[in-house]
Amino acid sequence: MAMVAYLLEVGCEELPASFVDSALQQWQTGIPASLTEAHLQAEQMQLFGTPRRLAVLLQGLPNQQPDRTLEVKGPPAQIAYQDGQLTATGEKFAQKQGVDPGSLEVRQVGKGSFVFAVQKVRGRPTAAVIQELAPSWITGLSGERLMRWACGDLKFPRPIRWLVSLWDDQVLPLLLPTHEGNTKPGLVAGRVSQGHRVLGPGAVILKQAESYSEQMQAAGVSPDPAVRQASIQTEVAKLATQVNGEAQIPPALLREVVQLVEWPTAVLGRFEPEFLRLPAAVIETVMITHQRYFPVRDRRDPQKLLPYFITISNGDPEQSERIGAGNSRVVRARLSDARFFYEEDLRIPLAEKVDRLKAVTFAEGLGSMRDKVERIRQISRQIALALNLEPQDQALVDRTAQLCKADLVTQMVYEFPELQGIMGADYARQDGEPEAVADGIEQHYWPLGAGEALPTTLTGRVVGWADRLDTLVGMFRLGRIPTGSSDRFALRRAANSLVLIAWDAEWALDVNQLLQRLVQEYAEGDADTLRALQEFLAQRLQTLLQEEKQIDYDLVRAVLGDPESLRLSDGDSVKSEQSDLPLRALSNLPLTLLRAEYLQHLRATGELADLYPTLNRCARLAAQGSLDYDVVDPAAVIDPQQLQDPAEIQLYEVCQRIYRRGVEPALQGDFTPLVEALQEAAPQVAQFFEAVLVMDPDPVLRANRLNLLGLLRNQSRLLGDMGAVVMPGS
Template sequence: MATFLLEIGTEELPADFVDGALEQWRSRIPQSLAEHYLTPESIEFYGTPRRLAVLIWGLPPNQPDQEEEVKGPPAQTAFKDGKPTKAALGFAQKQGVDPESLEIRATEKGDFVFARKMIVGKPSAEILTHQVPGWITGLEGRRFMRWADGDLRFPRPIRWLVTLLDSEVLPVELVNGSHVCRSDRLTQGHRVLHPQPVEITHAEEYVRLLDAAFVQVDIEKRRSLIERQAKAAAARINGVAVIHPALLEEVTNLVEYPTAIVGQFDTEFLELPPEVIITEMESHQRYFPVRKQTESLELLPYFIAISNGDPARSAIITRGNERVLRARLSDGKFFFDADRAQPLEGYLPKLETVTFQADLGSVRAKVDRIGRVARQIADQLQIPDQKDIQRAALLCKADLVTQMVGEFPELQGVMGEKYARASGESEAVAIAILEHYLPRGAGDELPTTLAGQVVGMADRLDTLVSIFGLGMLPSGSSDPFALRRAANAIVNITWAANLPLNLLHLLDQVTTDFAQDFAAVMKPSLTELQQQIQDFFLQRIRTLLQEDRKVDYDLVNAVLGENDLEYTERALKDLLDVRDRALFLQSIRKDNTLETIYETVNRSSRLATQGDLDTTMLDPTSLVDPSLFKQPSEQAFYTALMDLVPQTEAARADRNYRKLVSALAAVAPIVSQFFDGPQSVLVMDPDPHIRRNRLNLLGLLRNHARVLADFGAIVKS
């Protein structure tokens, strides 16, 4: 068994490309090997800013021999009087087999000639030589470039190539115009600590030799080393390193030989909001900030940088980093002081100069729409004092035109909160300005204040309706306005805060207002727009229930309905109810309570579709004629339905669905007698009056169950 090494050497790669490229290789390389019948023992992937590498262990020297069966001409064409014809001889010659070895077999289209031949496996070296160029050029990513005079595209110029099968160099070439990069056994060590080339004598020696050349090629080990060094460095100055996973991932792919260094900055900069200092460090400099304590937001006047230079020159490197950060923080302090020279409200006129979207006007116009939608939400929620909500809606985007947010867009909302406090706004308004952006991403915290919740939903609803109104619906993975995230946030905020929001009515209001304001640029009709938005939210609800709340798909179908207007409208009118019913169904499936009513209700629901009873009817008084009963089981069924009416109404009123399930469970044995007992009946009786009477009994039971869910959509577990 052999070991194969492939290393691509480059100029410094973008940090995000390294992980992405190796992830692509993790799926493509094993697939490529399998397609050529090569099964290695294991595959290891490595990456640094200057290289991507793969080590394939336990490769067989050759492909296994393959037996192939080839279908030839029809038997009557291939043989005449038991002897092979020219057709058979030509087929045998083409396949490289003896004519006498041809076999005749029956197929659906008659008897045909078949040849069985052995294909000798190719050497692994030959296969790898042909496959490697595709592994390299098949990588995908953003910001690819061309260099020299060729058309080869890669994130950075490729400078060397190592392809070793054990100790043998496989002849691989990457042609880029007049420049040809030929494979060799020479790689490069650390740019500063080991500038001399490194000769790889054997593929198995790759990791050890590069480690000796001050290059840690294992990403996991490098990440772990950086994290340990950063924590230890912070501990030495009695602090705690702030290590965000995204920054740790990025820094890991910026260095080959990490060394943590501790820098210091002037304490006067601690007067800046911690978020500003942290953003300066993380976003611009890729430094780790240092806090006094784990749970504290208070920072120490230190930072931790991960150097890729000579550890012996750490003092010089530290001073250089301190100078850069001092300049950054000085800029931040200037922005912070300049921004506070006027109250936050003073920035509103400048929002007129910022375009939200070409057809939708300025951000200032959007602010007015946010205020209107916020008022509609607050009215619906019956919030008596809306002063803070309206003030927060007015000021929620004002910080976009401040110098600080202009420099650091990720601080929008954060600086709005700071500047609102500095301007004398109420605490509720300041927090709402910050919180209306929450959640900023998946797994992020949700707004906790009512003003933040209302303004946040209003902002997102305006964006959703406006962009849909222009006909710019998200498709596939393309969602430039993050409309899916916006809809998810509205649903999640409603659920988390238990807001009794009638989303259907709200969507009607907002879409109608949009149609009036933007009739000239509106693409769909008002009816089409409303349907598109409703369908979009229903899909978001479905996804959130299944993926976030872990509700089985059929139970989600049962509460949302399939092309069932009654259910879809009910879901949008009451987001809390659809959530509660889905979670309740999942819970009674787990404790097997669902099984006690499933068969009876499901059977009744299926048969009830043969009738014409409205799905909203519950009272049998005017719908069932007892004089048409032929068996006592019908009377028992009717009496049980009469008793069920007040129980269902009570369960629906207080949303006590367990009470409803208990009532349905009590009815189940009676319905079983109606179907299968000694006094059972034929539902589809020849007499149309009796048939309709019995179908109405079943339809009424179905309707009671529909208060909880459409049992016809539930799959038996």
């Protein structure tokens, strides 16, 4: 069968760089899916994107869809036929399926017979199918801030100026409606594209689909983002070596710059060395964030910036020197402003700026940033006490908390908000504050996003926790709880950071107790606020265990339970059968992680499969008793005098042995003794079930035996709830 190629190009005004990336990703999955649904497949798909165009080239398309057979199951045969004749029901089915009534087939399905309509469907020409699909590839793209233009109804990030639709070397007629209901002519596709605005202005008449890339490059357009990226990296590195430097190429900036140009040219710029007296973070922010330039560092000392930068031009390479000079003037102006801000900020010590935070609102209903600072100090003190910090460390934490937001009222941070914390740390050092305080001011914002660095200093960790806890308690008190994808105050990220910091620092803090105190102080002790916060943090813990640590979902439930159960508690009294696991998980976050990882290890070694049957059976029967989940000491609930059968006496001794050997180590994070004791107990448990009637008519004997099983359940729950574990065949 002959194969053909198809090209679709959408030409636009300059598109946002983020949309080009997003559109190509959507096409990467969406176009093959739509072809598969239409019973088509291309041997190869190439995607192209620049600021002015999106294009897809499909190669190896068949000329026609394959013929196929459609089979539709109809009513039972006894309803479709009576006395060998087709009934009205059968005729309606045949009519609905568009087949001759005489062609209906009767087939045995399971225990009954049904009629089937079998229809041969001849494949349609692929070109006709593409004509129907291609407009939806364009209109189906999603993005932010879509716009309408020219009084039309079509939405797209920028006005669409031309369309190309080529079937090999022929134009495949295509109409993109611009008005609802096709009330007015839309955009008509042809073979005319546009070249680079400077290097190849004017029309480009495309000869055939497969010559697209070659012809566009001849017109000054490099349409493949991967090719542009490789060119940028090579040229930037080459240019940096000319000044004995090494270019700093942040991945996010590289991705953005790739989609800002159609024909990249690296251009060297420079600024006066005196500006290097500014903090490196300021210079980098000016270049990377504000100008989309690549800084250059000294090859011999990578920590040292050089007075050069590299920009990627979309203009004429012959004008690179003039372009570089213009870019240099812009950078000098920005750095001059930054130097003025920096010198002015240093005139007043950071500590004297704290009171100015009274004029900065934190959030409606939660006071000013000055109020927040005082709350952060109070919460930091509670955390420091919970961690048993030495007095000198408590003093450093308090000083960090006092100064942590002071740079928000500096001129530098007002102009460059992304430098909050960074400038505070620099100003603190300039003021002679201890290094731990300066580091803590910067690091209390960490992690700045997913995968970003966690704070490494005690001050940064404590104050960072206090800052996030204050935000969470305050927002939940006001009812501003994230719903769906809406999270205006980044509360999910704040909660994630609490968990990640606790894991990294191995803080065995009881989050429940801390939240209770904070809700009492700042939310008038509202029980609903407390439960909502606990549920929210448990949900974030669940997500991090599954996504960050790759723990199986059922094992996460085994250590964490159901976070939603916290909302089912009665007022201040928690129903243990509903919410003891999430509360226990929040009482020691590092221990919860260890439990989950150990369960994952037991599953990998096969030991969990050996433990599961015995412990799961104990848990199911123990549920009929009344033993609280926190009881693990046999002496607290079992009267040995009431034990009659040798099997139950042995089981009591087993529970004592597990308690002596495994409970205390498990509470410290060493689960091996507990697991070994549980493994050794399996024969005695099996003997108990064989020899003893658990649900004895005598209430005393029955309660004692259920308590024995409850003890085993509770002791094993120090590792996880076996009832939540999913085993094959269970």
